[in-house]
Amino acid sequence: MxxxxxxxxxxxxxxxxxxxxxxxxxxxxxxxxxxxxxxxxxxxxxxxxxxxxxxxxxxxxxxxxxxxxxxxxxxxxxxxxxxxxxxxxxxxxxxxxxxxxxxxxxxxxxxxxxxxxxxxxxxxxxxxxxxxxxxxxxxKGKYNYKVLKYELAFDDLPEAFDGFTLTQITDIHSGSFNDKEKVQYAVDLVKEQQSDMILFTGDIVNNFASEMDDYLEMFAEMEAPYGKYSVLGNHDYGDYVKFKTKKDKKANFAAVKAIHPKIGFDLLLNESRYIEKDGQRLALIGVENWGKGFNQAGDLKKASEAIEKKDFKILMSHDPSHWEYQVKKDDFNYHLTLSGHTHGLQMGIEIPGFLKWSPASYVYKQWAGLYEEYGRYVNVNRGFGFHGFPGRVGIWPEITVIKLKKKSVLT
Structure with a gap:
């Protein structure tokens, strides 16, 4: 005290x-x-x-x-x-x-x-x-959604997936929303992208599963021909509130996980899926939250047990510090990692091609946008919702669309 x-x-x-x-x-x-x-x-x-x-x-x-x-x-x-x-x-x-x-x-x-x-x-x-x-x-800024599009080329991308599109959203934080009409607008933006696959990279709530009750039907509207997949974020575990009993916390965690199938997402808990197209496939891996210094439930080796090193791999991991400390140098070769978590601190200055700064840059080496090292990429989505500060200043809520290209086809 x-x-x-x-x-x-x-x-x-x-x-x-x-x-x-x-x-x-x-x-x-x-x-x-x-x-x-x-x-x-x-x-x-x-x-x-x-x-x-x-x-x-x-x-x-x-x-x-x-x-x-x-x-x-x-x-x-x-x-x-x-x-x-x-x-x-x-x-x-x-x-x-x-x-x-x-x-x-x-x-x-x-x-x-x-x-x-x-x-x-x-x-x-x-x-x-x-x-x-x-x-x-x-x-208004907290609902000033931006669709950011990237095209990434890889030598070993299976030819069937040349032109394959992914839409990534992250950090919904449904307990913070106060305008369903604005959220619906953002969901409609996701639907308009008509991507082949939709990927959600964690923090569906602030703390409680009940926060999502008013938005289940809305987020269930999203559709993608090759499926919708998701992982957990640090807030999904209920670690930031004090439950009356351990049983209550466990029940809330189970309810948070149950949200994902209700809105049509396949929740990956340290596991993988093969996405198949025209007789070829790529591997999608999803780990639980792994953050530097806290909540390291993510197990990359366990999540990758069912896939092969030669596979083209997309990894979903909520916290970008996981990529920095465990993923980017791993010789198992995770081609593309999708993260969120930082929100870009919801405040900063971004002038494309000239200036990109936020206090988040003092905490995370990869804090917003696309980064490449060792021929591997991580995209740190700035987040769909907001948390802590009920707004956004210069760092706008984001919907990311990534098109995969086979380098030989591209050139």
Missing amino acids: SRFYFVLAIMAVVFFLVELYAFQALKTVTKNKALKYIWIGVAILAYAQFIFMFLNSSRATGQTRYSQYSFGIVLLFLIPKAILLLTMFGEDIVRFFVKISRITSDAEIKTIPGRRKFVSQIALGIAALPFASFLYGMI
Whole structure:
């Protein structure tokens, strides 16, 4: 409990320091008392509701929509004001050295009139950009679905599969949805791709199987001539909530697994399937969750027992750290791995061909998009749903379509 209150105290100090500097910037550019009172009042309400949520959260319920939006509201105000803090703190450092130089130098040093006000105006203008971005991300960005298409060529792809298409979705996190119409739109996008096979790479719920009840019929609408297959993600095990008994947790896990056949997906639990076409075949392997440092239920060797090294292989593994630490160098040669998990942290900057950044890049080497090493590929889908922060800023929800090509045919 002492650790709990220590964390709460640290948060309170951070909030206070950020607000102190942000308010100084406001005071510099306006003398309007009403605006100042509104600024203070909104800040108090934002932080008070977050602290209330923090004090009253329970591991029995896990993350709820209320807790997500509580966190989102704090980020909405905290991040822009943190930018103000950095800007104004930088100005304070400049002023400090100016004063020191006045003391140590005989030369007269003139300050720029109104510099503080000018810096404050610039800082407020800059801070308005992330505020608008986060507000958009919470209202619309989380449903701003993008269809990303790739074409990958392989020397040893069976000729029958030249032009074979896969649609990958991942991280549905159904417990976070609050707009069935938008979700239906995304499901319709998946259907429009008319891919040969649909693959789902884990995290169908946040914690509880019941989260999916309202979406079973919707996701069952997806069809593919060569089948729909899925694996589990870290959230599907119920490890992030405290169940009353181990029996309850086990029952929930069984119910989560039962969702997959209800919506027409063949759930692969450390096992494989052969996909056959015109007398040729490729191997599809699905492992349970394997993450660096946690929940390593995935067993690649067990999942690959029924296939041969010479087979062309597609691996479904929820966490891309599995590819980094176990898969990419494996001489059994897994040609293409499909992952998710990171969500690209649901916030970042992506300008195709120029800039690609997210805080997720400091945690995962492969965090969003297609990567290639040793002639093997991993695609890290940015996720279908959202979790934690109830929005997306610059990292949009994704439906991936991959076309397989035989290199000799391609050339």
